[in-house]
Amino acid sequence: MPYMFISTQIRLETGPTNVGDEFSDPAVMSYLGARKTTMLGNNFSEYHVDDPPRLVLDKLEKIGFRVLSMTGVGQTLVWCLHRETE
Numbered sequence: 001m002p003y004m005f006i007s008t009q010i011r012l013e014t015g016p017t018n019v020g021d022e023f024s025d026p027a028v029m030s031y032l033g034a035r036k037t038t039m040l041g042n043n044f045s046e047y048h049v050d051d052p053p054r055l056v057l058d059k060l061e062k063i064g065f066r067v068l069s070m071t072g073v074g075q076t077l078v079w080c081l082h083r084e085t086e
Contacts, residue, residue, distance in 0.1 A: 002085050004028070004065060007078045008053050017056045020047035032059060053077065
């Protein structure tokens with residue numbers, strides 16, 4: 001998957017960080033040390049890591065991801081990343 005979103009709540013800049021949805025690349029999720037969870041009441045799963053976004057971004061850069069954009073949505077910070085496909 002060449003695109004990825006990561007996010008965190010504004011007051012949680014030190015983690016945890018949301019790093020993927022149920023369709024995310026399992027190899028990348030394993031590399032990040034992410035765990036798949038389903039919140040009560042949701043009909044979808046998400047991957048989370050305890051690391052702050054800065055560390056997650058550093059790890060993703062090492063495997064070829066680059067930040068395309070970053071924004072704040074309400075109380076959430078969101079980064080969109082892309083990796084060239086081979």
